[in-house]
Amino acid sequence: MRIGIVGATGAVGKELLSVLEKRNFPVSELRLYASARSAGKSLKFRGKEVNIEALPETPLPVDVVLASAGGAISKQYAPIWAKQSVVIDNSSAFRYDPGVPLIVPEINAHAIQGHKNIIANPNCTTAILVMALYPLHKAFGAKRVIVSTYQSSSGAGASGMEELLHGTRQYLAGQPVEHKTFAYPLPFNVIPHIDAFQENGYTKEEMKVLWETQKIMGDTQIRVSCTAVRVPTLRVHSEAVTVEFERPISPEAAREVLQGAPGVDLVDDPANKRYPLPLTATGKFNVEVGRIRKSLVFDNGLDFFVAGDQLLKGAALNAVQIAELLQKPVAG
C-alpha cells in the first residue's frame, strides 16, 4: 500500500511513522508532506531517510492519505485527495458529516462500509473514553455519562509540549512565563478551556465528546456532559468518568467485561497502588482503565478513571488501525 502522511513533522505525524513500523504495516511506498518550511528535510522510516515534500494542490500519488495537519488543511484538500486515495482524516472537519464514517476499529469497524474515500479519525478524548465505555455500554446500557478530563499539552501538538517545557524552565528560573498555544501559562496551572467556546457555554472539545460518542457507539439517546481541562503533562489524556446504566452493574461485573475488551488494559489494584497514570500509559497502545467503583449518586452507576496516550489511540494508532481495516474484507 502506498501511504502518504500529511503533517509528517507534527506530534501525530511522527507517531504515525512509529506506529506503521511497530505494526509492520505493509507500506510499499511512503510519501511525507508538510509545510514548505519543512520541505527538503527528511524523516527516518524503517532505517531509511524519507524526504519531506511541500504539500501540492493536486491529488497525491498514494493509496491512503493519513492527514494530520489541522482542520483548515483537511477541509481544503481532502476532497481533492479523495479523488485518487482513501483519506483517513485526523481533524474534526468531516467527523459530523453523516456521509463520513467516524471509526474506532474495536467498536464500529462495520461503519466503514460505503465510505466515499474520506474516513474520520475521532477526537482524542473521545477515542480514549469509548474504549472503556463501549464494552460497558454493550453489556449494561449506558444512559448518562459525566466526564472530566485531564488533557496533556501535546493534545495541542508539538508546540504545546514545547511551550510547557519552555515555560516550566522559565518559571523555575523566576522569569515571566511566555504562552501562545495556550490561553494562559500552563506550567503549574490547569486551564478549563480547550478549543472554542460554543453558544451553550461548552467548548467545542467538550461538545465533540458528546457528538462523537453518540456517532461511534451508534446511539443518539446517550447523554454526555464533559468538562475538558488542560493540565501540565506532556502526553496522555486522563478522564474521570461517572456513568449511569440502564441495568444493574457491579465493579466486579464491569471488571470482567473490561478484562476481555480489546485495546483495554485493566489497571485496577488500588491496594498495590495500581491505577491508570499518564506515567505508565505514555507510549502504550492500550488504554488503561481502573479506579472502578460503585457510583455513590446513581443506583445503577459506576465511577472509573482512564488514561490513554492521545497521540496513539487518540490519533496515530487509531488512524493506522483504520488503514488496516481497508486491507481486509469487513465483517457485516
Place this chain on the structure above:
Amino acid sequence: MRIGIVGATGAVGKELLSVLEKRNFPVSELRLYASARSAGKSLKFRGKEVNIEALPETPLPVDVVLASAGGAISKQYAPIWAKQSVVIDNSSAFRYDPGVPLIVPEINAHAIQGHKNIIANPNCTTAILVMALYPLHKAFGAKRVIVSTYQSSSGAGASGMEELLHGTRQYLAGQPVEHKTFAYPLPFNVIPHIDAFQENGYTKEEMKVLWETQKIMGDTQIRVSCTAVRVPTLRVHSEAVTVEFERPISPEAAREVLQGAPGVDLVDDPANKRYPLPLTATGKFNVEVGRIRKSLVFDNGLDFFVAGDQLLKGAALNAVQIAELLQKPVAG
C-alpha cells in the same frame, strides 16, 4: 484573644499567621508550636519575631488553639488542649464526631452553638466545593453532585510543594525523579490517589467530600460522588462539578445566586477568557466559580468549575473565620 498555632512551620501554619495579620484579628498574645526540630527558631508576626516552642504535653496558655499538625497530633492532644482552650482543628480527627461542629462560617455558623471546645475545620476540597454548592442548594435543592478534582501539591503540605519543584528540576535535567510524599512522581503526571483507599474503592479524600458536604449543608439526603486527583500545581484546588437539582435551574439564575454569595467570586465570561484558574485564585480569600452551563445529562442540572486556594479557604482562612465567630454572639 490569646492564640496558639500548632504546626506553625507547616504550609497551613504560615498562612494562619498571614491571615491573622490581613484580617486584623485581635491577637493579644501569640504562641507558636511545632516539632522539637523547629523549636528555638522564630517566625515574624506583625513585624515582631515570635519564638517557636516545642509542643508540650499539657494544656496551652491560650484562648484559642489553631491546630494544623496532622490527625495523629490532634487526636492525641486536642482533648488536653480543650480543657483550657477552644480548639479549631484542621485535621479530620474529629470532623465526623456528632458532638463536634464542622463549620464553614458562610454556611453553618449557627452549628457552632453548644460546641465542647473542639470545632472542626473541613477538608480543603469540601470547603471549596460547598462555597459554590450551598447557595445553589438553598435556591434549587441539590440532589446529586459529581465532583472531579484537580488538587495541588501543597494539599500534602509544604513537603508536597517542595517535592514537585525539586522533581520538576530533576525531570528537566534528565535525572530520575524522586518521590516520597506522593505515591508516584508528580511532575508532568496526574495521580488519582489522595489519602488511603477504603473498602468501597473510594479514597478517604473522596469519601470526606461526601461526609463533610452532608454535615456542613445539614442534609444527609444529598448524594455526592468524587474522584480526587493530584495534579502538578503548587496551590489551589480546582473542581469540575455536575449537579442535579430538585427544581429547574438556568445558568442565568445560578449566576444571579452566586453573584451575591459571600466568599464567592463569579469569574464567568468565556468570551473574554475569564474562568476560574489556579493562576488567578492563588492567594485569594474568595473561591472562583465559572464555566457555568446547563448540564447535558440532567434536565434540572448544572455544570460548573471552581478554583480556590486550599491553604486559605480550604484551611487557614476558614479556621480564622471560625475564631472570629467565637468573638461575637452567634445568631440563632
